[in-house]
Amino acid sequence: MSIIKTCNVKYSYDKNRSILKNLSAEFETGKIYAILGPSGCGKTTLLSLLGGLDSPTEGQVLFQEEDIRQRGLAWHRKHNVAFIFQSYNLIDYMTPAENVALTSKLPPLPILERLGLTKEESKRNVLKLSGGQQQRVAIARALASDASVILADEPTGNLDEDTALEITNILKECAHQMNKCVIIATHSNDLARQADVLMKLRKGELQILAAPAPEN
Amino acid sequence: MNFVQRAMLYISRKKGKTASLFLVIFVVSVFLISCFGVLNGSKRLSKDIRASVGAAFYIRANTQVSMNEDGQTEVKENQIRITQREIDQIMGTGEIIYCNPVNYGFARSDAIEFIAGKNHTEESNMGKVTALRFSALAPQFIEKTAVLAEGTHITDADSGKILISKQLADANHLSVGDKLTLLPAKPEKAEIAYKDDQSLKAAYAKVEISGIYQLDAEKSANKPTVSIPHNEIYASLDVLNALQESEPDIYTGEVDFFIADPAELHSITGNVRALQTIDWGVHLIRTNDFQYLKIAERLSSMGDLVKILLVLVSAVSALFLILLLTMRMRGRMQEAGVLLAAGIPKGQIAAGFLWEALSVALTALVLSHIVSLGAINFWGNSLLGELSPNLLNDETLRLGTNGAPQIHNYLKLNAMETLLIYLCQIIVIMASVFVSSIMILRLKPKEILSKMTTGGF
Numbered sequence: 001m002s003i004i005k006t007c008n009v010k011y012s013y014d015k016n017r018s019i020l021k022n023l024s025a026e027f028e029t030g031k032i033y034a035i036l037g038p039s040g041c042g043k044t045t046l047l048s049l050l051g052g053l054d055s056p057t058e059g060q061v062l063f064q065e066e067d068i069r070q071r072g073l074a075w076h077r078k079h080n081v082a083f084i085f086q087s088y089n090l091i092d093y094m095t096p097a098e099n100v101a102l103t104s105k106l107p108p109l110p111i112l113e114r115l116g117l118t119k120e121e122s123k124r125n126v127l128k129l130s131g132g133q134q135q136r137v138a139i140a141r142a143l144a145s146d147a148s149v150i151l152a153d154e155p156t157g158n159l160d161e162d163t164a165l166e167i168t169n170i171l172k173e174c175a176h177q178m179n180k181c182v183i184i185a186t187h188s189n190d191l192a193r194q195a196d197v198l199m200k201l202r203k204g205e206l207q208i209l210a211a212p213a214p215e216n
Numbered sequence: 217m218n219f220v221q222r223a224m225l226y227i228s229r230k231k232g233k234t235a236s237l238f239l240v241i242f243v244v245s246v247f248l249i250s251c252f253g254v255l256n257g258s259k260r261l262s263k264d265i266r267a268s269v270g271a272a273f274y275i276r277a278n279t280q281v282s283m284n285e286d287g288q289t290e291v292k293e294n295q296i297r298i299t300q301r302e303i304d305q306i307m308g309t310g311e312i313i314y315c316n317p318v319n320y321g322f323a324r325s326d327a328i329e330f331i332a333g334k335n336h337t338e339e340s341n342m343g344k345v346t347a348l349r350f351s352a353l354a355p356q357f358i359e360k361t362a363v364l365a366e367g368t369h370i371t372d373a374d375s376g377k378i379l380i381s382k383q384l385a386d387a388n389h390l391s392v393g394d395k396l397t398l399l400p401a402k403p404e405k406a407e408i409a410y411k412d413d414q415s416l417k418a419a420y421a422k423v424e425i426s427g428i429y430q431l432d433a434e435k436s437a438n439k440p441t442v443s444i445p446h447n448e449i450y451a452s453l454d455v456l457n458a459l460q461e462s463e464p465d466i467y468t469g470e471v472d473f474f475i476a477d478p479a480e481l482h483s484i485t486g487n488v489r490a491l492q493t494i495d496w497g498v499h500l501i502r503t504n505d506f507q508y509l510k511i512a513e514r515l516s517s518m519g520d521l522v523k524i525l526l527v528l529v530s531a532v533s534a535l536f537l538i539l540l541l542t543m544r545m546r547g548r549m550q551e552a553g554v555l556l557a558a559g560i561p562k563g564q565i566a567a568g569f570l571w572e573a574l575s576v577a578l579t580a581l582v583l584s585h586i587v588s589l590g591a592i593n594f595w596g597n598s599l600l601g602e603l604s605p606n607l608l609n610d611e612t613l614r615l616g617t618n619g620a621p622q623i624h625n626y627l628k629l630n631a632m633e634t635l636l637i638y639l640c641q642i643i644v645i646m647a648s649v650f651v652s653s654i655m656i657l658r659l660k661p662k663e664i665l666s667k668m669t670t671g672g673f
Binding site (some may be wrong): 051053054074075076077079082083090091092093094098101102103139145163 | 217222225226229230327550551553555556557558559560569660
């Protein structure tokens with residue numbers, strides 16, 4: 001059963017330019033979804049609609065079969081979804097632990113340790129961490145929020161190959177071991193290959209492709 | 217993590233930005249308090265200067281000029297007759313601070329050899345007596361042609377007291393506290409000589425010298441003895457009543473009224489002229505606000521200048537604060553975007569920014585209050601500390617203006633005014649945070665996300 005889905009979603013900035021056309025898709029927990037597509041095709045727009053950062057021009061976004069506007073978009077963002085951004089978007093005057101505590105009442109250190117940060121690193125200023133470590137903190141923040149859906153927009157875009165692979169593995173772990181629904185908008189074929197479901201957004205329509213077999 | 221915790225973290229971690237905001241609010245606050253102190257000081261100073269230069273009106277006798285049957289001009293000098301009841305009526309017409317009724321007469325004394333004038337004889341050994349309620353308000357003392365050298369002035373609380381000149385005291389070996397008896401005298405019209413009037417023989421007044429004054433005028437041998445200024449005796453009203461055996465509470469010389477604010481002079485005299493109980497055919501009002509008129513325009517210009525400066529300072533300070541807080545907020549867009557994406561409501565985000573600014577502002581305001589007190593005290597003493605307007609009060613009327621208390625510091629703010637300034641500053645800061653937060657509050661979360669993704673921040 002899907003946790004989040006779009007029903008006939010249309011989105012346009014103006015009358016002449018339609019970004020999403022009657023888009024219907026379902027997303028389940030325990031899976032990673034990769035959305036591929038050229039720049040400007042509407043990947044980020046789709047994520048923002050799923051995350052309640054914006055409302056579709058037409059159609060609905062349903063979370064557990066309930067329209068997310070029912071309880072309000074801010075409530076949806078707070079309780080149902082968590083974002084991971086390409087540029088990490090950590091709050092620079094806080095430590096990793098404080099960044100994680102921003103959205104959760106859970107103790108942040110165990111989550112950070114699980115993602116590979118030492119206690120010492122967890123209490124350092126976030127800007128003194130490497131890119132990979134910062135993205136781990138961003139993922140920890142998303143996990144700490146206890147949201148069922150993680151929306152990641154180019155999460156490995158700023159990382160080198162090895163670190164990108166580590167982050168990909170963490171996201172897979174989130175989906176497969178923590179039973180989250182992870183939806184990733186990406187240009188990276190390497191990351192897309194790790195997804196359980198591969199989708200392609202083109203000319204406002206979402207095509208579901210078969211899940212590629214993982215490389216040995 | 218709630219917005220208070222976030223705000224406290226920001227304050228403690230972003231020390232440079234916190235310090236810059238603190239410094240700006242602190243400087244603006246000290247500047248504003250000092251400027252308001254100057255405005256207040258200038259108002260108080262203007263008021264005291266007005267009171268110091270004084271204004272008065274005098275009720276004197278009218279002079280009537282008429283033509284007689286032969287076609288010659290006749291001048292008839294009336295004599296005033298004002299009762300205490302009429303004085304009370306006049307005192308009720310406005311803010312009149314002192315009334316000084318004056319009676320005139322003459323006296324001799326076996327204990328005084330008056331300074332000899334033209335054609336002096338034993339019979340012309342007399343001096344003019346000016347009986348009044350407050351000797352310090354006599355024109356000679358106000359204009360400082362006479363200055364109290366020893367003792368105290370005559371006030372309304374005194375009876376049987378006189379002031380004599382230093383020259384007269386020295387010539388007769390008299391000093392403050394000496395007691396003597398005055399006898400009535402009346403100079404003849406032409407000769408200015410003592411007239412041995414049998415009807416006055418029994419009258420006398422036992423008096424005590426309460427003060428000795430120094431006169432600026434030189435002795436003149438060309439004047440008759442009774443007209444020599446050094447022979448003039450200032451006495452309490454009861455002394456002349458005793459010598460002339462006249463009714464108390466009836467004044468025949470002139471009555472002088474001193475008002476608190478010269479700006480009110482014309483409205484008060486208008487009210488006095490409207491009193492029906494006084495015969496205005498015989499009585500005349502003379503006003504005296506010449507000194508005030510000389511400085512009125514300058515005082516008004518000074519007040520206007522300070523007000524303009526204050527408006528400018530307040531406006532520039534407010535704009536500067538708004539600008540600074542707006543710029544700070546622009547640097548907080550990414551943070552706002554992250555918080556919005558995490559589902560934190562816009563109101564809570566703005567509340568966090570407000571909490572931060574207010575925490576810094578309150579600390580700055582408290583410290584600025586302490587510094588402002590020192591600054592105001594320093595400026596007050598440097599700029600205005602030496603000023604000592606000759607304010608009319610009971611002390612100056614007793615001791616003369618020489619003994620008037622100094623006005624040490626005009627630049628003072630009372631607690632209410634200070635609180636009001638702080639309140640206005642806090643309102644400006646809150647408005648500034650609100651205005652600068654509008655930038656964030658108006659953004660759609662999607663716009664923030666797209667800006668963050670494209671590195672818009």
